[in-house]
Amino acid sequence: MAAEAKAEDRFTLPKLPYAEDALAKGGISKETIQYHYGKHHAGYVRKLNAQDKDGKVKKDASLEDLIKDQETSDKVFNLAAQIWNHTFYWESMAPAGSKCKDDSEVGKQLIKDFESVDKFIEAFKGRAGGHFGSGWVWLSINAEKKLVITEGHDAFNPMKDGLTPILTIDVWEHAYYIDQRNSRGAYIGKFIDLINWDKVNERYTAGCK
């Protein structure tokens, strides 16, 4: 039974940017979405609202505020960041997938920082494949306006390090175990072809301002 959002719930589960089966041809099945979005992502929202009702979440703080605030407890950070990270992840993909255009703003910067878009992709795949345990791998703009790949455990979010994220991949096993079982490499390959480069470029140009 789907949990009904109560009027007084402070945090809400954002809508998926596409239908549940929209990524199926690209290797992320409807069943994965039903669990990943409908149980994991929704579960973090439910649990953060429960923490909020217990008075454990700072008032008037957005998810981003909670993520960046050093005072946020581990438990609240994990929930807030997982909500934020998953929303960002869904929006990092699109059914049709796309290629990064070399002459897009983000494409030009990737060429500066990684020599080519292909080299960036190889580096990103390497980090995603190499991460031991649960976590996330990110492409972000740093303070020097360079694009950098960072990764971290569990609910890791690079905004805590002052970076501006533009792309993420979830490497928790629940992201791929239904469709690819232990083959994280196969999942990463699918993800790369599903990247919503228009969105990434949009985030990049907004982040540079």
Added chain:
Amino acid sequence: MSNRFKLPALPFDKNALEKGGISSETIDYHYGKHHAGYVRKLNAADADGKVPQNASIEQLVLTANGKIFNLAAQIYNHTFYWESMAPKSKGCRGNVCKALENEFGSCQEFVAQFKARAGGHFGSGWVWLSLNKQRKLVITDGHDAFNPMRDGLIPILTIDIWEHAYYVDQRNNRGAYINNFISLINWERVEQRYNDAVNRLKSNL
């Protein structure tokens, strides 16, 4: 090519835990791909000269770091995990049962606390019941390839809470997996390990 490190045989058939909620498909992946994969990768690292010579898995768990520790500990931990289960569990017994009653009030209370730690651990990891140097039974948990021997403890029981341990059979429902695990605990083996641990501590005095 190195095959210095071996994948230990599973202590039961791959379908032996089906009735208890761990399917043969899970075993095919968990034992046949994940556990076997750690052995293969440690052998590959060994062939590259990256593993100290003459070190056993246990020694690597105690002294290695980074990638080599992760591989060695995951090999050790998974072997320990398979041996922590049996198709037909006969319930908590003997000296370990008495010790659990002393430490936790009752075996049920121990189980409740163990379940809570396993359910509450965020991310990949392991939850352990171990004997400490004061001969007390303690529950500890840690991330990824965590092994309590590094903290000077003697482990006697473990549960794997990486998602690969339960995602085939229970999907996101870690709680259901933990309940199944509890019913599968090989208490005879736990008792054996407990007695060995006590004897080891006595002989160290």
